[in-house]
Amino acid sequence: MNAGNALSTLVEFQHTTEALSSVAERLAWDRETVMPRGAAEQRSEEVAAMEEMLHARRTDPRVPEWLDAARPETPAETRMVELIDRDFRRASALPSRLATELARVTSLSHGIWADARAAEEAEDFLPTLDEILALKREEADAYVAAGFGGGDRYDALLDDYEPDTTSADISRLFDAMRPRLVALRDAVMGADYQPAPLSGHFAQEAQLRLTRKIATAFGYDWNFGRMDIAVHPFSSGRWQDSRITTRVVESDPLNCLYSTIHEVGHSGYELGIDSDYAFTILGRGVSMGVHESQSRIYENQLGRGRAFTGWLFDRMSDTFGGLSSPDADAFYGAVNRVVPGHIRTEADEVQYNLHIMMRFDLERDLITGKLAAEDVNEAWNARFLRDFGLAVDRPSNGMLQDIHWAVGLFGYFPTYALGNVYAGCLNAALRDAVPDLDESLAGGEAEPAVEWLRENLQRHGSLHPPRELMERATGSSVSEAPLLDYLDAKFGEIYGL
Incomplete structure (x- = not known):
């Protein structure tokens, strides 16, 4: 594949990934605004399925091949390639099982948190928080193993929200x-x-x-x-x-x-x-x-x-x-x-x-x-x-x-x-x-x-x-x-x- 085709193929592939990511974001919006309260379990499965699909796209083995072959010519194209490469490396650090489970548990936990908050019972939320923490520590360790965060768990997570900034x-x-x-x-x-x-x-x-x-x-x-x-x-x-x-x-x-x-x-x-x-x-x-x-x-x-x-x-x-x-x-x-x-x-x-x-x-x-x-x-x-x-x-x-x-x-x-x-x-x-x-x-x-x-x-x-x-x-x-x-x-x- 020549450089021009590689870059255009990469951009087209990313177009669909971004569109699906936007759909997943809309599911989260719906959950916190108008979704029926009884639909929490169903929504957690829907969010998990979307995350499984997105994770598969973000770690598609063709992405590094397209990245290697691409020859960006403008600052915007150069930055696109840089960010897609970064996203690929971060996504590839996580097993699909972990990415999917994180999406499922954190979707379901929203309702548990809201109920505990309404009841003023912190104890009702703590077991769920413990489960989330176990998954987030596993996620952080996976990022650290892939070279993110400079060996620091928290920095590996912070990097997702504020790149190139440390604790x-x-x-x-x-x-x-x-x-x-x-x-x-x-x-x-x-x-x-x-x-x-x-x-x-x-x-x-x-x-x-x-x-x-x-x-x-x-x-x-x-x-x-x-x-x-x-x-x-x-x-x-x-x-x-x-x-x-x-x-x-x-x-x-x-x-x-x-x-x-x-x-x-x-x-x-x-x-x-x-x-x-x-x-x-x-x-x-x-x-x-x-x-x-x-x-x-x-x-x-x-x-x-x-x-x-x-x-x-x-x-x-x-x-x-x-x-x-x-x-x-x-x-x-x-x-x-x-x-x-x-x-x-x-x-x-x-x-x-x-x-x-x-x-x-x-x-x-x-x-x-x-x-x-x-x-x-x-x-x-x-x-x-x-x-x-x-x-x-x-x-x-x-x-x-x-x-x-x-x-x-x-x-x-x-x-x-x-x-x-x-x-x-x-x-x-x-x-x-x-x-x-x-x-x-x-x-x-x-x-x-x-x-x-x-x-x-x-x-x-x-x-x-x-x-x-x-x-x-x-x-x-x-x-x-x-x-x-x-x-x-x-x-x-x-x-x-």
């Missing part, structure tokens, strides 16, 4: 961030001024109507998406079908509104990728850290800024017939209150990364075997009390609040904090590039920011490695300093520090 890199980053975050938190909580929370009753249908308007303001294209309710908000899909979910608490509309903006950031990334990359390995977000940078900059630097919250104050006042916040300044304070709390997804910008740091340490110990599943509830509660000064009152406020471990996403958590760091770098560059941005945001128009992000980051998909992509977008090396400087300035101004 040592993450530890250094967290060590640099923690002192300033803790100092800022202590100063804010000790400040004389403390914003009043938003109070009242906010009907679900009214929240969802307003949420749709906000998603539209952030560029969400409803021709290619939809919004549903989920226990744990997420986005799903790519190319021409990227869906979002949210959750509604009728005493806390900010939960719904900002969960939605967050997921629109994820979905906007996928919908913003160059259409030429559809059904190719380039047509996806390059890493979870980069993905999270989009959701966090949409939600925080844009959505929680003074300019946009001024517009939102008027919309919410109209929607709900007035607010407990007397004016836009008070509402801005309410949106950005720094308060003790158990829930990561509801945490303020100052404390959010501290939640991630705790999870990173715990899940690394779970994967290495230093911490057993049967001890994780106690370990979580002790660490939370130490880090946040709060006792965990129930499992849904503790180890059962996040879905990640239930579906096998070990190595995922640190990418949330890395995404915040990336978002800090992007925000600094965006503000330099679009100096009148706040004027648009004050009118409820986020399009200038969305366009800049789409042009400088989103459209590239996986064309560039994560750090290179960030440096191309911002013109600077990645650093935690822009994020920490932004937090000090923003919360120092709100709290009069």
Whole structure:
């Protein structure tokens, strides 16, 4: 086979693999939104069958032959070959039995986790967590044997979500961030001024109507998406079908509104990728850290800024017939209150990364075997009390609040904090590039920011490695300093520090 035919055959083969992967993703979306609860066992078998088929394609013995014969001529073709080769090596490291069993068990465990969470019984989930951990350790060991992770189990899993980043890199980053975050938190909580929370009753249908308007303001294209309710908000899909979910608490509309903006950031990334990359390995977000940078900059630097919250104050006042916040300044304070709390997804910008740091340490110990599943509830509660000064009152406020471990996403958590760091770098560059941005945001128009992000980051998909992509977008090396400087300035101004 000549080089041209090898490359075109490889790309065509990958086209079908990507299409099937998208179908599998839709099965997962359906499971968490509209699937009948009694269908969990059937769905686990369907997901396992899809994974068996995908694993067979990803490890097809013809793939290395096509890779050897291919002669890419453009940067995009070179990157495609590089990523397909990497996927082949990672997939080939796993026996088909293990890949299929992981898919089956983590699909079934979703319902077990949800039931344990609803019943506030951590013990009901621990046997399933132990089974998942055994499979994930076996998976990590297989990757290590194939040369991934530098001999470290956790790094071998982390590499799946943030390529070329190690736990040592993450530890250094967290060590640099923690002192300033803790100092800022202590100063804010000790400040004389403390914003009043938003109070009242906010009907679900009214929240969802307003949420749709906000998603539209952030560029969400409803021709290619939809919004549903989920226990744990997420986005799903790519190319021409990227869906979002949210959750509604009728005493806390900010939960719904900002969960939605967050997921629109994820979905906007996928919908913003160059259409030429559809059904190719380039047509996806390059890493979870980069993905999270989009959701966090949409939600925080844009959505929680003074300019946009001024517009939102008027919309919410109209929607709900007035607010407990007397004016836009008070509402801005309410949106950005720094308060003790158990829930990561509801945490303020100052404390959010501290939640991630705790999870990173715990899940690394779970994967290495230093911490057993049967001890994780106690370990979580002790660490939370130490880090946040709060006792965990129930499992849904503790180890059962996040879905990640239930579906096998070990190595995922640190990418949330890395995404915040990336978002800090992007925000600094965006503000330099679009100096009148706040004027648009004050009118409820986020399009200038969305366009800049789409042009400088989103459209590239996986064309560039994560750090290179960030440096191309911002013109600077990645650093935690822009994020920490932004937090000090923003919360120092709100709290009069």
